Amino acid sequence: NAGVTQTPKFRVLKTGQSMTLLCAQDMNHEYMYWYRQDPGMGLRLIHYSVGEGTTAKGEVPDGYNVSRLKKQNFLLGLESAAPSQTSVYFCASRPADRAGNQPQHFGDGTRLSIL
Amino acid sequence: GIQVEQSPPDLILQEGANSTLRCNFSDSVNNLQWFHQNPWGQLINLFYIPSGTKQNGRLSATTVATERYSLLYISSSQTTDSGVYFCAVGPGGSYIPTFGRGTSLIVHP
Numbered sequence A: 001n002a003g004v005t006q007t008p009k010f011r012v013l014k015t016g017q018s019m020t021l022l023c024a025q026d027m028n029h030e031y032m033y034w035y036r037q038d039p040g041m042g043l044r045l046i047h048y049s050v051g052e053g054t055t056a057k058g059e060v061p062d063g064y065n066v067s068r069l070k071k072q073n074f075l076l077g078l079e080s081a082a083p084s085q086t087s088v089y090f091c092a093s094r095p096a097d098r099a100g101n102q103p104q105h106f107g108d109g110t111r112l113s114i115l
Numbered sequence B: 001g002i003q004v005e006q007s008p009p010d011l012i013l014q015e016g017a018n019s020t021l022r023c024n025f026s027d028s029v030n031n032l033q034w035f036h037q038n039p040w041g042q043l044i045n046l047f048y049i050p051s052g053t054k055q056n057g058r059l060s061a062t063t064v065a066t067e068r069y070s071l072l073y074i075s076s077s078q079t080t081d082s083g084v085y086f087c088a089v090g091p092g093g094s095y096i097p098t099f100g101r102g103t104s105l106i107v108h109p
Helices: none
Strands: A004-007 A010-013 A019-025 A031-037 A043-049 A065-067 A073-078 A087-094 A110-114 B004-007 B010-014 B019-025 B031-037 B043-048 B052-056 B059-064 B069-074 B083-090 B103-108
Touching: A004 A087, A019 A031, A019 A087, A031 A073, A043 A065, A043 A073, A073 A087, B004 B083, B010 B019, B019 B031, B019 B083, B019 B103, B031 B069, B043 B052, B043 B059, B069 B083
Parallel strands: A010 A110, B010 B103
Antiparallel strands: A004 A019, A019 A073, A031 A043, A031 A087, A065 A073, A087 A110, B004 B019, B019 B069, B031 B043, B031 B083, B052 B059, B059 B069, B083 B103
């Protein structure tokens, strides 16, 4: 019973490099989210998706792109990594419910350092 | 957007003590969760509680939606309770929960 799985768990990049973080969920959830967490802060939403083929911007979308080609996967891309993107990234998923009455389920996070 | 304030920001306890964590929010919600982020960084669901009271072992939570706050009670605290506790709320019809900044709890043996 995997739930939400994030890959990789840790990564170190050099400034200007690109990479993709993968989030996979096996619960058939419609909604998926990418957050970043910085020291002393709560989680801030980067992008989210309410279904396969759809994406939308969250609170801090600049410097990131996302894709949801398959329902179970939500990819977060950094085209040209910057030190300000050093953070812990969390993915979450949630069943569809237009009233918002469903809890989120989180992955274990990806710790990303940009040198 | 909705504002979420958690208090206290930091809490230090001796093992065995009880504590109450508070989450205030600025608008009506129909989605509220409490999470524990353990020292390894994992986010653990504690309660999904948009209203009412729930209990799970030594932890319980109460949300008074009409007064826009939720409380998380930890009784007989243990060192494994250490970490950061977050509440996340969502107004009606919203796909997007808003997180508070958390309460950092340290429980000493």
